[in-house]
Amino acid sequence: MTNMDLSNLTKEYILKMFSMGKRFDGRDLLDFRNIELVYDISNKAEGSISVKVGKTEVVVGVKLGIGEPYPDSPDKGNLMCTGELLPIASPRYEFGPPGFKAIELGRLVDRAIRESGMIEFKKLVITPGEKVWTIYVDIYPLNDDGNLLDAATIATVLALKNAKMPLLNEDGSIDYDKRKDSLPLSKETNPLSFSFFKLGDAIVLDPTREEEEACDSRVTWGMSKWNGEYMINSCQKIGAEVFSGEEIEKMMEILPKKYEEMSRKIKSLH
């Protein structure tokens, strides 16, 4: 059953429900599902976490390695975010080279984190122009029940905060058994992402897989607080359905409220 595409009948029913401001699970259109966190799901990773948003589960692990800086930023360390959609997580996922969804997952989480200024890249330099730390973030959904992106952003930020730097030996090798300091992160910058999905005239947050598949387009905003001000750091729209200027402005009003609400929720889980 789950392998079948969403039927037109279901889509029409979801459209009708949304237009009345209702959802099958009783949430309001802008409500998130419950969030659960489990830290340290792998002791080999420098930092790791499992984040559940409803039935969607994403695991993220952070590893550190030594690499060369990019030629255009010799005084900065590197960040590499990769998303892989393992066939374990959904009847929709198949083995093979990464498709758009996997590519986008890594790239959008990367942009939300990088642009927020959360990571102090200059502090990741070992020898300027030659040797720097590279932070590898690997994102794997274990169960995709919709809104993977927002769950992955939460997981990545918390895994980075949870990570400890391995020790650098004098001969230049890494001792992964001795981890001590936290990563150089700006404490007050906590990026989050919010994906708005559109079906008909309705805009919803945190859809289930069924709701997500019914929707015609999506726009994801990465945001954070920077020097005490709300900042949008990244954005991407997918799908052929348009967003009007009015709809975008409405999202800009919703975002700071949702950011505060979600930040409180995550804090309360610690």
Place this chain on the structure above:
Amino acid sequence: MTKEFKRTDGRKPGEIRKMSAKIGVVPNADGSALFAFGKTVAIAAVYGPRKLHPQHMQDPSTGILRCNYDLLSFSVDDRKKPGPSRRSQEISKVAGWALESAIDLKSFPNTVIDVQIYILQADAGTRTAGINAASMALAHAGIPMKDLVVSVAIGKQDKHIVADLTKEEEDYEEGEGATDFPVAKLANSDNFTLLQMDGKIQPERVKEILELSTKVGKEIYEAQKKALKEAICEDD
């Protein structure tokens, strides 16, 4: 408010680079066009609607639009390795959706419209120049469109909102740094078909981005229309 702000190439904040628009640059294609913002030059070609192969991919309820965007290897300072990258695959998809909003694909069941966008010369704003070229190429191919799609990258340097950033402007690092906010919209309505961005902008200032893109979108629309009209006159 931003009158005092000096841009590196002397443009006013809301001023886009000199546009160049030309129709029919690829005679083999059903439609084709070139579009340039200053030193950024894009060409686009449209093939179709044509029968989609393999056959099992055909959809009897609609046609599909396939878009491919890439930089030519020599279009940038450090030669780009030929072939698709993660960046180009992402842009191909979002550019395809940006164009699809203007076309009624349901009128062409079982078919595909292939849109090819290539960058000859890159000085930032390549996806937006590419979308402008592709929109003209679709019109040139005679595909019924609800409207032309216009695209421009609005940016922010520190606190100043500016239109159509160059590569040099994108690398700005003072204050709030540089924000790049490429958008595409239907030329004659307030509907946005592409939204991407990275950088730092206050939520309440996004309105200014949308307003400026609407204003310069009209200029782009006129340049596209002019080139399309000239092409038709030449054919006569």
